[in-house]
Amino acid sequence: MSTPSDPNARIKPAVAATGLDRDAVLATEALTKRFGGLTAVDSVDFTVDEGELRCLIGPNGAGKSTLLELITGQLSPTEGSVYFDGIDITDMPSHERIDAGLSVKFQSPHIYEALTVAQNLQIPLQRTDRADVDSAIRETLAEVGLADRAETPAGDLSHGQQQRLEIGMATTLEPTLMLLDEPVAGMSVEETASVAELIRSLNDDGMAFVVIEHDMEFVRKISDRVTVLNQGAIFQQGSIEEIEADEDVQRIYLGEDA
Numbered sequence: 001m002s003t004p005s006d007p008n009a010r011i012k013p014a015v016a017a018t019g020l021d022r023d024a025v026l027a028t029e030a031l032t033k034r035f036g037g038l039t040a041v042d043s044v045d046f047t048v049d050e051g052e053l054r055c056l057i058g059p060n061g062a063g064k065s066t067l068l069e070l071i072t073g074q075l076s077p078t079e080g081s082v083y084f085d086g087i088d089i090t091d092m093p094s095h096e097r098i099d100a101g102l103s104v105k106f107q108s109p110h111i112y113e114a115l116t117v118a119q120n121l122q123i124p125l126q127r128t129d130r131a132d133v134d135s136a137i138r139e140t141l142a143e144v145g146l147a148d149r150a151e152t153p154a155g156d157l158s159h160g161q162q163q164r165l166e167i168g169m170a171t172t173l174e175p176t177l178m179l180l181d182e183p184v185a186g187m188s189v190e191e192t193a194s195v196a197e198l199i200r201s202l203n204d205d206g207m208a209f210v211v212i213e214h215d216m217e218f219v220r221k222i223s224d225r226v227t228v229l230n231q232g233a234i235f236q237q238g239s240i241e242e243i244e245a246d247e248d249v250q251r252i253y254l255g256e257d258a
């Protein structure tokens, strides 16, 4: 039987048959990142459709964060291309990608603790020409469940509230696609449930998501489709039920602890 350590067996036919669709919201083509002799992302074709909510999972060191940073432009690929909304953005600077509708929330909070919640929400809006700043802030406060904390310094919020604030800061830009790196790491069960509800509701309104997450309970709550990355390559894709039942996927996770 083939094993994940056999490079020829890493991609199953169902994945290999997935062609590049440059008209999808996001498509990477043979995307590769090497750090010296280490190939962190290895010729990845990753496609996300309009309005989709995709979770990206995989063992530690699989290349998830590196893939995300290649998509946002924080890192430049060694080889390959990134397409967003049908446009080749491989050489586009990060800030232009944000303006084009590609928002990101990294793992650690990027909020201004001394400013109030409302002031934090105002910052990304300065990038836009929206005239209705006050109503945009009010709408976002309600959306992220912080309407009663508008005047609270962001540093006084709980960890879960800070994460929701930062998701709110990204949504004020009305992105087509939001990338989230471990949005519920370190959260309580209640906080996790509220972030799941927020992501689902934004997705119901049409926002596409790529969510990197280790918490499978959370992935089960939110995800339409799951992509499993292993050793820098796409290992498997499918519904959460298919992924959880996949013995090869179970094996790569077990291998991590072996």
Ligand SMILES: Nc1ncnc2c1ncn2[C@@H]1O[C@H](COP(=O)(O)OP(=O)(O)OP(=O)(O)O)[C@@H](O)[C@H]1O
Pocket: 035, 038, 040, 058, 059, 060, 061, 062, 063, 064, 065, 066, 067
């Ligand atoms: N700047 C860098 N320089 C050298 N190696 C790096 C760098 N960034 C990541 N790597 C390596 O690339 C590989 C993939 O790392 P990455 O952080 O993308 O994995 P990950 O799937 O996000 O892991 P985790 O779930 O632990 O966050 C790892 O072996 C990591 O050590």
